[in-house]
Amino acid sequence: MHCYFVLSGDSQLPVLYHVERVRDGRSFATRTVQARQQGRPIFTTTLSFDREGSWGKKEIKHTRKKPDVPLPEQPDGLGRGRGPFESRRVGITNRDSPHAADRSLQLYNKARGTISAEGGRQAHLTALAYMSDSYFIGTVSRVHNIRRFSSPGAIERAAAALKKEVGVEEELAKRYLTDLAEQEEQELKLSKQTSDDPNMEVGMMVSLDHTIYFHDRRAFRADEWIFSEMRTPWAGAGRGLVLQQMWAQDGTLIATCVQEVTKKIHNLCYISFSIRPLSPNLKAPLQSTRPDG
CATH class of the missing domain: 3.10.129.10 (Hotdog Thioesterase)
Structure with missing residues (x-):
């Protein structure tokens, strides 16, 4: 999820969310969302979704250990x-x-x-x-x-x-x-x-x-x-x-x-x-x- 804050928002005004279906694949789907007030974009985000289990049975794993x-x-x-x-x-x-x-x-x-x-x-x-x-x-x-x-x-x-x-x-x-x-x-x-x-x-x-x-x-x-x-x-x-x-x-x-x-x-x-x-x-x-x- 990648968010960009374009302009400040006004809590007294309604927010309209415009969603664009960018891609629907076998493993991943992509959407962009733009929040607008009075016709001006104040916030945009790109979201990537993956289908659970689409990575197969074999995979590489590693992770950083939580500090004690x-x-x-x-x-x-x-x-x-x-x-x-x-x-x-x-x-x-x-x-x-x-x-x-x-x-x-x-x-x-x-x-x-x-x-x-x-x-x-x-x-x-x-x-x-x-x-x-x-x-x-x-x-x-x-x-x-x-x-x-x-x-x-x-x-x-x-x-x-x-x-x-x-x-x-x-x-x-x-x-x-x-x-x-x-x-x-x-x-x-x-x-x-x-x-x-x-x-x-x-x-x-x-x-x-x-x-x-x-x-x-x-x-x-x-x-x-x-x-x-x-x-x-x-x-x-x-x-x-x-x-x-x-x-x-x-x-x-x-x-x-x-x-x-x-x-x-x-x-x-x-x-x-x-x-x-x-x-x-x-x-x-x-x-x-x-x-x-």
Whole structure:
């Protein structure tokens, strides 16, 4: 599944999805979907489906082993938002490395509550796709230990920038960003992390695309804890690349994700947000209290 975020969406307007049947083969089928508002494309995706069992009886197998990381106890104030899923952060690995690309972020996610049987496999795959964006975009700044919010003034400027760039209500953006700032402050106190450059902040960071490779589609439940590890092999020229791998409870690698972001660095404020794939309300991230941007 390859997603591209073309324009910001407006939650007050209807979204029309145009589906094109590109190919129906014996083993694979391809579809493209374009989401439009007022006749303008705001989101496009290309999806590839394979027929179960079409690969035959003989095949080559290998997989990366899940890191041996236990599920942490939930710290107070972190990962307890009212969103559709729960999160428990493990932390940043290789923090002492002088190279940001050597560091990675680790966390556990699961859908809140229990997913009913009526939704079938599709419900778990949809929930996994949504969860794959949790903390993902912020990997670039977090491996550098850069603080996202420094003062109420920074939040004011961030909210104003969101209103200008995306059309989000300023008061709604302030509430969302203030919540993120408070949760970030708790996280920094718990981890005792220091910034690589205390004078540097991210002014804006936005997802350009989001790709998900589903591996073993029947090896997990999205309402059970899923372990994720995120790293960024490269950042520069106003962009950054982040990679993520996700494992089920039994250690099965179930998905690999890739995202490219665009960013602006200065000393004023930090905005980190992304538009979720598979969600008709494209401003949903700004209406939740999830500890991510």
